[in-house]
Amino acid sequence: MLKKTIEIKSPRNAYGETLVELGALNKNIVVLDADLSCSTQTCKFQKAYPERFFNSGIAEQDMMCTAAGLATEGKIPFVSTFAMFATARCLDQIRNSICYPKLNVKIVATHGGVTVGEDGASHQALEDISYMRSIPDICVIVPADYNEVKQVVKYASEIYGPVYIRIARTNLRSVFDDDYKFNPERAVKVCAGSDVTIITNGETLYDVISCAQMLKDRGISAEVLHVPVVKPFLAASDVIESAKKTGVVITVENHSIIGGLGSAVCEVLSQNLPTRVLRIGTPDCFGQSGEQRSLLEFYGLTDSKLCETISRYLDKK
């Protein structure tokens, strides 16, 4: 399941390429973008099927509702822009015109998290999962690498209803091999362990795996769970089972510690198996400009920073 060789690939390319593949199979697939088609890679679909590509210009709210109208007529719209503008700017449109009528619209947002980098806080969506998770009837997925993005985009096209997929700007180390099979109902046990459960998803997965190795060198056995589907939280039983074994849970995400994966894990555990949980992410703050890796370092999301924070937390326990 796990990739043995080193490979770095763009999850955005995975999205663009998959759109082209899906477009050939299903004529109902249409794609909308708001003047960021080269960044989101929907330009690949535009090139292949220009008649089914709609650029709304810099008008995201118009784009979301136009997608709603296309879905009303049976099309399967994939709507893309940066996570900041897809969610924060269009929250009302997504809630009232897409989710309330339960329309088959797939929102695929790129540039989620602090790793937007130098553009700074105005472009770094640190609350998008929180916004989306609070709306009824939408499925929220945060895939971890190129291979998983491809499978998740395909999965979204096959299920009925609104889906939000968050994709990183960053080119990512591939975690999963070609035999990996995305399962929306399960957590992926990437490493087995007994002392602590670390739950993550998206672009932080690779650093968390590396952190688990570092913890091992310090004599701490960490179990790593990757939970790509944050809503509905179908992996609850996997999370509970692991927490029962280790007794302590750490969540790691490139997102605010409010409302994202960490909150979802806390909600499940508090109701079923009250467990100590340390949420690692951006601590209720805005981001800032910086190079991608420096930002991850600053917010404590690199393997070594995670190792330090988690060791310290377990010592105190």
Next chain:
Amino acid sequence: MSSFNKTARQNILKMIHSAKSGHPGGSLSCVEILSVLYNKIMYVPCEWKKSPDFEKRDRFILSKGHASAALYSVLAQKGFFPLDELLTFRKLGSRLQGHPSTRYGLEGIEVSTGSLGQGLSIAVGVALSLKLNNNPASVFVLLGDGELQEGSVWEALMSASHKKLDNLIIVIDKNRLQIDGDTDEVKSLEPLDKKLEAFGWNVKSVDGHCETELESVFKLAKDSNKPFAIIANTTKGTGISFMENNAGWHGKAPNDDELKRALEEVNA
């Protein structure tokens, strides 16, 4: 006033009275517009999804979703669902939600609306889809004049002309009043016709209570080679003397006495 429109006005008043809430002013102002659309212009089978010609129907979107009482009444009068159901309006478990919703399977409702400024963008998506499918149906959208203060409406106006959506027709129910008072005082839209023209639309102003004027402008709009905007000059609360041109009746239910007086005026 035609008997159809009298009945519609009576239903609107009774529904809002029974619900003890709702929007009489903007519902009463668009009765003739809806009446002409459903009686003379649009093809929409009242069997709705059960009709073999469902796909051929013209699409109607009530972007000013708060005028739901007017739409529900016209739909019930046209046989989309039983007239008895009108008095469930706004009550728990009703298919007749405060603002139109597709969640409850109410026949005749194309899309969910209520949050202003979204219906026209949805209509752009519907119109694009019809064109992709070579479906010759038209898309009609009813907007409020106050609603045009929402910026996203202008995004959609730009989209429609840019994408050459000649299958899209909007009617602006220009009753000149919004909750806080005169639209001209709250935030003026003028010169509305020139603005719409500048956005690439064909525009025509009509008396929104004159059925013959409405009918002929809709026919003109259907032959237009561009998206078409009809500015329908209307009176908020039309037909009820104490509601007419009174912003206070935007979102207020008549009490028992007011209902009685209002119904008498409609019947007169």
